[in-house]
Amino acid sequence: MAISFKDSMKKNIKENKAIVNLNLTEDMAVYTESNSLPYSSKYSRYTEYTDSNFSIIDENKNITMDLSQINLTQEENSQYVPFKMFRKYDGIDQLNMTLLMHAVTPSGADVYATPVNMQYDDNYLYFGIIIPGTICAESGNVQFEIQALGTNEKGENYKLITKSSSFNVEKSLSGNGTVEPTPDTGWMTTFLNQVTEKVGEAQTAANEAKQAAGNAQTAASEAQNSVNTAKTELSNSLDDKITTYLLSYYTKEQVDELLKNVDLTDVYNKINNIDGLAKFNVEYIPDTQTITFYNGETLIKSITLNTDPTATWVASYNKVVDQKIIDATTPIQTALDEYKGVVNADLQTIHQNIDDLPETLKSNYYDKEATDNLLKSKADSSDVTNVTNRLSAVEQLANSNKTSISSIGTKVASLEDALAGIETDPGKTYEITKSETDENIYILWE
Template sequence: MALSFKNSKNSIEKLSTEHIDKSIMPTVLAEKGIDTLQEVFTRSDKYEWYNNYSDENFSIVDDNKNISVNEKQLNLTQEVNSQFIPFELSRYYDGIDLMEMSFRVHYVNAEGGEHYSTPINVTYSENKIRFGWLVDEYATALEGDLKFEIVANGTNEKGQNYIWKTRPNGKVNILKSLSGNGVIKPDEDWYTQFVTLIDGKVNEARQAAKEAKTSADNAQSSANRAQGVVDGAKDEILQQVTGSLNEQLTTALLNYYTKQQVDNLIKNIDLTEALKEVNDKIDKIDGLAKFKVEYDDTTKTIKFYNGEDLIKSITINTDPSTQWVSSYNKIVDEKVKTGTDAVKQELATFKTKTEQDLAAIHKDVDGLPETLNTQYYKKPETDALLNKKASTESVEGIKNEVSVMKSSVQQMEGNVTALSGDVTRIEDIVNKINEKPSNTYEATYVDNVFSLLENGEVKNQFTIVGGGGSGADSTTITIERITPESLVVLLDALTNIEFNFTSVDSAGDTTGNATATWKVGNTKVATSTVIQGKNSFDITPHLKIGANTIRMTVTDSFGTVSAKTWTITVVEFKIESNFDDTLFYSDEVIFRYTPYGNISKQIVFKLDGQQIATIGTSVTGRQMTQTIPKKPHGAHLLEVYMTAEINQQSVKSNSIFKDIIYIEPTNNTPVIGCSISKFEVKQYNTYNIKYVVYDPEHNPSTITLYENEKLLSTLKVDRTGQTWSYKSASTGAKNFKNQMP
């Protein structure tokens, strides 16, 4: 039995007071059920979180990928989101951190129908991962065993596809819930009893109301009488308190003068004699009124006077002493020496360098006349000789002919290049002739069943009705592809195979639903139910990089079989960039990006919808750069994507959108940058809209968020990247905007 943290702490403190050998302490703690090392789990923001769901009965995934479902987990049909099944598994497998992947629960019901569910409440510690499976209505639609496995999808460090799965031995038993055939209709006796019961209850309610009214009237009379008593007591107490208070105040004020009495006393006081004595004393004080100072510059003398009387005379000697002069001269000489030494050193270096340069110049200049005569031609004589040998008109003619020949050569180079491209394409076609081997067909007829085999697989199968008016009915299956037979898709892109299906018997009536078996190569990957009409099947989880041969074999309710194949080529063709568009730029921008796809491709750059550059390259997995030109003040949307030709089909990669903010120092117009122009999100799910605000005059700035012109919130934001976490409460198209008031 597990202990709480508080009980574990108390147990440890109790053990610490006992005389126990420290070497056996972990064993003792373990025997008492105390965790000696508790892991701390952190909540993951990648998955939906519900505060109200919790369950400590974990189902465990061991290191061999076996799922041990906790026996306390119980599910009933028709339940919807009422069962929360928690799981715990190791975080690392073969060094791969599964928290970097995306988890899903893949389940199959008792009739073979399958579906996927995304975990909720995902947490992780240093070594473990925990999450919950919220069982939805698809999983509880049918009673019986619900088998499931846990799948983690993602890419490894090289960008290659990564799929991790548990063993498909997880199983939950779905019990049948209570269901009936309608509400039981009451008979007349039941109705009579019900009416009698209701009448009795009504009479009881009336009697209770009557008694309550009487009690209320009595209470009102008592309240009125009590109010009269209170009012009388209040008046009596007020009179008594007032009389007593007046008497006490009169007695207390007998020892104090009134204001009028004080004013009369002050008016009769004579201060003449007292003030005369004070004035006499003041007159005898000279103070600073007669104090003065004089300075004689000739004699360097300061004299202090009180009126005309000399108080003090001081002579100032300004001649410095011999000791002071000697000390001062030493300081000055040292500073002069320090300054002149540095100047002398610089002058000596400059002198040496100047002398070397002058020597080199003299060497060149001294021999200049001889050099001109021996190594150069005089211009007049040279021009005359050239004009004699070849006139200007002849030279211009030759230049024109050379230009024509150059143009012809360039045209020929273009023709050769185009011809080379044609030859290359022809070689590719020729080389691919034998890539797909020819099909081998075989027909068999056993027990009235005709089978057409393609490469050993049943392509079509039907029953041939015998003669004599007996024999089983025959059916005709028609499968029409909607998805082309050959298809090129990008890695991780959703790939649905669509087709039309009909099956009719000899009378022309439809035979109902059929069962489809799906194979990728020679491996069976799934079964599905096929309905009459349009069908769609998600083949994405079963595809790998390269060519995939998909074979669907359909068997109708009469046992007739038909098959169709598709070839789907999966290519890793994507572009990534960690460019930070939350920063502000005032000049050209260096945009860094990384293309993926080991083929020749074109990288297209568009700014504000206008194409500004196209780069051809075969580079894959290596960072490249592109210079984006300076633009006016404001936000400018950059789109970057790749195009290529794969198996004679044009493909386009994902697009990178970055809203680049250009700033002009003298422009005070606010700017809002947001690279998200449109998005899709499921109802009640959260989508993070990232944006940044630049207001030259305010930081933080005030911003308002709107949905369909409805104000959602007003915020104060700084100039760093911001996130608007939007949760959709309804379906349909919506318009969003963030603006500054």
């Protein structure tokens, strides 16, 4: 018969295995699933799964599992584990990242599971994880962590990992058959959805660029029309002025000769360049993510968008991370060295105070052996015994005398009573004698 999750946790503690802290506080179940909170469209949503016993991921990235979560081998998509997690860590909004559950089975296999039913408010994320058959394929202790993957505001890679936790998968009833888990690709689907979303954003940006290029082409056409109009007006005006000028001073042949000497090459080149704006065109191919610029039919340049990080970038990023680690650990190491120096000085002082303690005790105090010898030198044990015996004899004698005195007192009282009853007749005489056999007895004679 399978044991409960709570009993299995006690068993693991006895075997000195590291198990997640299971002490729940009162504020860990303050949220119950509600459709009033918005859902994130990046994650799948299920309407039938529900559980209000949340496992908590605190601000220090510790995971506290709820005791009611029980898993058995051969189970598949039957255990729904809800989590409550802080929305921001160091100011980074985890809702903008991709959350995954990374689990390691008892045999060491890596399994990923994607959160579902992602809801959020200003402070927390609320989501569930449906435990797949790949995690429940074998009995034993399953280690897991929650990961958040994405990029920061500069487009740099971002990865947050919680502290590892664990839960136990109990063995269920089974015959000779074996469980063949199927690969879990849900996390990959979520990741591809987010990639598709980013590609869609890139497509939108490309469309906006294409629209801007179209606007530029329209503006160029308008500029060309303005140039053509200006050129026509300039030619007409120039012709009029030349005609007027020549009529006043030159003949037709002289004007032709003068015009031959005028160099208009630079003007014509600039006009031709302005004409070229009308042929400017931009095309974008989504399948290859390529932007191509044309001057009429002539290719100007093609640009292929590439979002994969280069080896140089990765190496540079690793150097930055290593330097940040060095910068963070150097003050700690310095503080430890200073603390070590203070502790060593204190220990040296303590040693100086206690190293001479045995000699001090011998010099200033009597030990048991010295005390016994001192007592022996003051009085011999036989003398003490004789004094004790004598005191006992004296005590016995005193007790005997006390008894005799009491008996005498009693007899004197009896004698006084007898004397009181003596007749006062003068014809009688009386005599008192002591008994010869008992010195304590007195005899009255009449």
